[in-house]
Amino acid sequence: MTPNSFTYHVSFVRTEQSLGTIFFVIFVVILVFGSGIFGMQLDVELIKKELQKPVGPTVGFLGQFICMPLVAYTVARLGYPHEPFYQLGAFVIGICPGGSGSNMWTVLFRGDYNLSSTMTFVSNVAANAMMPLWLYTLGLTLSAGSEDISIPFSGLLRALAAMVIPYAAGILLRRARPHWKKHSEVILVPLTLCSVIFIVSVTVFLNLELFQLMDYRHLLFPAVVATSGALLATGLAVAFQLPMKQVVTIALETAIRTPALALNRALGEQTLVGQFRHQDDPNVLLNSELEDLKQPLQLEAA
Structure with missing residues (x-):
């Protein structure tokens, strides 16, 4: 930083936007409907067999909660050496659970639907223990005030319910109307895309x-x-000689997370903190360079 430069910390608090509300409603409808269609593809008997000999779920768990946290911690340390909030953000990406996004990509890449749903379920349950474990061990070594963070247990439970209920509805529909499964298979990939x-x-x-x-x-x-993280998980899956469909699924489930779930609570407030510099006059910074950011954002001094 030059002698004449200034540094300001500015937090942005979003105002409610009608477009955002409309998008959220549409997103929920898509998620529920798509998850129901996905649930109709699931075979309960195959899932039971998968859990009786849980090689795939175990490899997936190692990829999600061992490989990814260690990779994320390393990247956080090396990539953001002097930016603690970014360190914490990068680390949280590696320890939060998977979600419906990984199921969507599994559909597009023709992975194992049953393993994908099982891993998503297991990761959301396990996250209630694994997130605190990692945050209060390696997380405490990050200089972002990790000791003050709170684990979003209620958010984790909501995410779990948002996955289980539509999937269960799809499974029940498949049992009640077996011929619907063929119709759902036809629209699953185009709908997901x-x-x-x-x-x-x-x-x-x-x-x-x-x-x-x-x-x-x-x-x-x-x-x-x-x-x-995906490459390490792929290596584990190949080492255990899993079928290619399961290798692809484990890679996708390991790589694709739901970090927003954790970040909103982990930092203690739903704000975005940015750092801005100007080399001459701080008033120029606030009055011109940030002018285009005032709408639809409200500025508050951090």
Whole structure:
């Protein structure tokens, strides 16, 4: 930093947006309907056999809660050596559970649906123990005030319910109307593809202002965490000689997480903290460079 530069910490508090509300409602409808269709593809007997000899779920657990946390911690330390909140954020990406996103990508990559749903369920249950374990061990070595964070247990339970209820409904529909399964198979992939495109596109559109706060590291390092974790999990799956469908599924389930669930609570408040510098006059910083960020955001001094 130059002698004439200034540093300001600014937090952004989102105002409620009608577009965001509409998107959330549509997202819930897509998630519930898509999960129900996915649930109709599940075979309870195969899931039972998978749990009786849980080689796949065990390898997946090792990938999700051993490989990923260690990779995320390493990237957090090396990638953000002087930025504690980013360190904590990168670490949380590696310890939070999977979600419906991994199930969607499993459909698109023709993975093992039964293993995917089993791993998602196990990860959401296990996260109630594994998140505190990692946060209060390695997490305490990060300089982000980890001792003050709270584990989002209620959020984890809600995420688990949001997965189990539609899947159970789909399984029950399959039993009541067996011929519906064939119809659901026809629309599953196109529906999933459209859902992924819609969710990604609208999410980016509604959060365009966030990209103004990012640099290359905010995209590169999370990608490194996900890719490295997936590669390690793939290596484990191959070492255990699992079928290719299960190898693909374990890689996807390991890489794709739901970090927003944890981050909103882990930092203690739903704000985004950014650091801004100007080399001459701090008033220029606040009055011009951030002018385009005032809507739809409200600025508060951190």
